[in-house]
Amino acid sequence: MTPTAALSAFPAIAGAAHEHDAERRRMIVLTAATASAGLAAVAVPFVSSFAPSERARASGASVEVDISDLAPGGIKTVEWRGKPVWIMRRTPEMLALLPTLDARLADPASLRDQQPGYARNAQRSIRLDVFFGVGICTHLGCTPSQVPAGSANPSVGEDWKGGFLCPCHGSTFDLAGRVFLNKPAPTNLEVPPHKYLAESRLLIGEDDLGAA
Incomplete structure (x- = not known):
């Protein structure tokens, strides 16, 4: 079977x-x-585990910025290494005010090492009209606010020519990021390394001197 x-x-x-x-x-x-x-x-x-996070990539990366849309007197903020960086297009009137403030500033000639050599001048910039500054107060790290000329804000005092005010402890900075005398902030605002790639395109975080 x-x-x-x-x-x-x-x-x-x-x-x-x-x-x-x-x-x-x-x-x-x-x-x-x-x-x-x-x-x-x-x-x-x-x-x-082999793929870096977005934060890790951003922490050291340079940032390319287009400023073609930045009007005279205007300001924009970009992030670089987790810090706010202000980019301001200063008018001829704004630039003319800078040397008149020297006697009221703690470091008017930017002698302290807070900016690349190419920004160690009265304007603290490569181009006279475009200013770059890290928007972090050098006192305790608060973020200042822009205060226009002629403001009635008592924290900036009379005859205010325009600039920045730290809301935490009252430090004030001019339109080149230079700190006024007798303020809690000990130094000017930092100017990051940067370079121009074209007339209206620039790179924050690198320059031709190797700074990063």
């Missing part, structure tokens, strides 16, 4: 054998699926 014929003679045995085979196939499929899921769970964090 053949094996098939033998199983046919005993239906209960044949049914049990068929159910055993089906259960075995289900276990194989389940085991394979579980193993695949486990590998995927391990592989994703492993691969991710």
